[in-house]
Amino acid sequence: MFTGKFKRWVAGAAALSCLMGIVPTVDAASTDKLPFDDIASSFARDSIIRLYNKQILSGTSARTFSPKKPVTRAEFITILDRVLGIKTVHGEINPFKDMKAKDWYYDAVTAAVQIGLVDGTSAHTFEPSKPVTRQEAAIMLIRAFKQSGVSGDTSYFADADKIADWADKAVGAALELNLMAGDAKGNFNPAEGMTRQETAAVIDRALQNAKWASALAKSQSSTRIQLGWQYGQTAAQYEQSVLQANVTSLSPRWYFFDPAGAVADYTDQSLVSWASKNKRQIWAMVGNRSNQEVTHQNLSNATYRGKVVDQLTGYVQKYGLKGLNIDFENVAPADRAYMTAFVSELSAKLHKVGAVVSVCVSPDLGSDWTEGFDYKALGASADYMVLMAYDEHWSTSPIAGSVASLPYVDYSIAKILEEVPANKVILALPYYNQEWVTDKAGKVTATELTLIEQNNIVHNRSLLPAWDASVSQYTASYQLNGLKHQFWIEDGRSLAAKYKKAMDYNLAGLAYWFMGGASTDIYTSLSNAERFYGLNFN
Template sequence: MFGSKFKRWLAGTAALSCLMGIVPTVDAASADKLPFDDIAGSFAKESIIRLYNKQLLSGTSARTFSPKQAVTRAEFITILDRVLGITPVQSAISPFKDLSANAWYYGAVTAAVQVGLVDGTSAHTFEPSKPVTRQEAAIMLIRAFKQSGVSGDTSYYADADKIASWADAAVGAALELNLMAGDANGNFKPANGMTRQEIAAVIDRALQDDDWSAALAKKPNTARIQLGWQYGQTTAQFEQSVKQAGVNTMSPRWFFFDPAGVVASNADQSLVTWANKNNKQIWAMVGNRSNQEVTHQNLSNVTYRTKVVNQLAAYVQNYGLKGLNIDFENVAPEDRSYMTAFISELSAKVHKLGAVVSVCVSPDLGSDWTEGFDYAALGASADYIVMMAYDEHWSTSPLAGSVASMPYVNHAVDTLLDVVPASKVILALPYYNRDWTTNKNGTVTATELTLIEQNQTVKQRKLLPEWNASVQQYTVSYQLNGLKHQIWLEDGRSLAAKYKAAMDRNLAGMAYWYMGGASADIYTSLGNAERFYGLNFN
């Protein structure tokens, strides 16, 4: 999917050298010589050498490793990121107030928080310079290698009563997996800090597992559909956004219903040429301008419907399109059977041309807005159903709230999966948001924001995001002209959680409304989600 973003990154700055140094090229001629002058007596000597040769650890200087030096929380999570192939994220939304965007570890910590590898020490603090304790390290290790299902008995340890309740399961799993053990007296010493040699030993033990090493060597899935819609962009801008985001399927807004079975076209041959050159597919969007009357006319009248189907098939053939994306809104409930017939006839026609049909649907909340869509019937004819899991609180909603909370997304997807196989479902995520204003009379109004604009608001107003675990989003609020403003943020962490939901259900892919709406860090975050959630250590 996101190509080079998954290549294992190597630290090369002076800031990082305090942890791992500048990773040098291993000279075969000196392979029999220890890489550091201070590890000969270390119990972890062989582990240090192996990790050095794998370019996962280096020294605190050219010839010293400082094996007994303490490792901080930021340093340890940076090492784990490197082991897992997770790329640092320079997120516009900082997860903790004590993380400076200019700090060398900011990107590594942020990336780890976004995929659930590590938590803060409180709601607003991470304490990056604090030595990582043994029980903290156990939790991070078990999360990193996805072994939370492993159980172990910590009563083995003489100081078991000192292990925090929140760490007990992880400490037990680490013991069961032989990743971490106690001292000669049978103590685990959960609150003790870990040294560089201890960290080297633990990481090396994990990498000795052939299955785990094979999992880490496996490349991310590049076959998953990554669809990006065009909106408010020129062709050149759309191309640039698609290239930056790394999506593989483009959906330009080209075809629209007009009266009497006419399909207006805004097709651009130059985009087809660019897509072919850059190995991208085009599934051109077919819209109805949200016009219920024209939609009813073209779907219910057999002559007009056939005319529409033939025109769309001709566009597919003439432009060499790989597919069509049907995005109809405001379809009348009484047109349900006509909508099903249209998709069935269109699919049969374009399948003969080697193209696919995808249909956009909204979450079924029992309202007339979705009654025009028969999920099961559409799923039987179309190649893909795109669940647009957003607009939970729409632009004129009477209540302020999230555009796409995690419970809303889960319900939307699971309802669809009841009647459509996961191999046909694409989950669409929002690259937009809303700033909600509570007026003096208690009513709310909303201003739509791109994620770029959202980030600018947070930065300019120096807002402190607070994570809401129930919706899986950060929230912020502020006062302007005596009125309260609220935003349920969409960032790399919230979008990664939604991405995980798709991967957990083995969906066919993802879609994004819309290209140009996201800040560049989002693409790195989603690349990390694809990487980490795709790792299988079982």
């Protein structure tokens, strides 16, 4: 480990070569015609060329790079998005009041904010045109390459006291990793803006790290299950949503309990053919219409239960399905053992024909609503448990609140993992929300909305959502006819945070209730979450 004195000398020497415009020796390829007319004497000439060839940096015009021009916050984060392979997102929820959807940087900033790569300068501002400071750049770099665990000493900088507390650790890490250094006078100059040539040099240094470059170059095709339920859509609409969202397993609502062991069949053969042609699996949903009496009859009577199992197995074979998704609600606590027996018997039958069984369960909060489910026993028989981590506050809830706050999702996952292994758990996310209305007497009512409907209200009423870190969601409210309307918004940022939980716990996959409920930007947001959270630079 270098001493502070030696590192200070190295930093000063490196900075001096930059300030004097000393250009390092370059290979023959770099002596060819330069892509820009104003970089020949730039200390970052080779870095600029390499990044230009990788389409990470471009010029300020066809033949100029403007190496000494300051880089704005929007430009810097756009460059990092390109480095990381993050797609731009035209988010329906604008995170900052000083950005407009038509601004060139809107999509890039939105994408970066959603995955936690950058923050605003306040709750409602990003200051996109402000030059990015050196300490801000350090934070973004350390977040981008996931090096927050690296420690470095900043105390020997002559202006160490000017480094903001919120930036000190990142500046130290950037120094330790040889991404950034001080100037010839021993200053870090934390509040100074980064120039375009300095930015090129720093980004190029990062990409010279063989391990980091290898991580970025790897294909990140996910093996996680992506399950999407059909609801309120025609087959054609559903198919389009499946393609846009890159869903791999389709769950149309085809089979329902009828009395005396009968199972209603609503199979759409055209969807079966489409799924096969487009290399998608179908795990058709089996429902009970929330009818507790019929559910009890079919589960508790061994004869009826056997008939149900045989019919469902027959449907799987007849239509060439890859599995079933059992979604029973309002199961009586007294039917707990019968529910377990049903899943065990169905799984045994379907496994013989090469099909899987997945079972939908709500988070175990110790209520009668989930008492009918023996999580451990069901998890032992079924291939997957689909955790519906939503309805934290449901439509008839006595108080207003989030449908699925991040702490609630985290608790729900941790709870089920006490009894079911992670490789059998699929996390279901909500593509719906509630609009809460509180009257003058304090009584609360709610209206369920798709995320598209939610977004329309936010836009039409020109609401300015504010990020609430305690729940990892934007919140917004307005008054109408003396009544208070509230939202805990679900968008690309909130859903990406939940997606990260699935990856952190190494769950088997994700599910979405329901396809067609989300605006199309959500699909890109979740693709970015899979990309960024899956990168491993260590």
